[in-house]
Amino acid sequence: MQQPRRQYPSMTPSPLYLRYLLQEREQQRGRERKKGAAILLEQLAEREQHRIRADQLRRIEGEEMARRIEQLKLEEQKVGE
Helix, strand or coil: CCCCCCCCHHHCCCHHHHHHHHHHHHHHHHHHHHHHHHHHHHHHHHHHHHHHHHHHHHHHHHHHHHHHHHHHHHHHHHHHC
């Protein structure tokens, strides 16, 4: 039969060391949160740029379509004369 392991005082971490570990963990979490927030902001900016470019392309296509329709109307008028 095995005897239960005893914890010796020298084997337990000191409260100061435990506090240090906790502070390090919290600082790491803070850095990770900031990094995550920066990534999200970058993604939002990229999506906004994509949306603006898509809007510009739609506007240009609409203008080209309107010009083509006007051109076709003029051609029909010439044929009808």
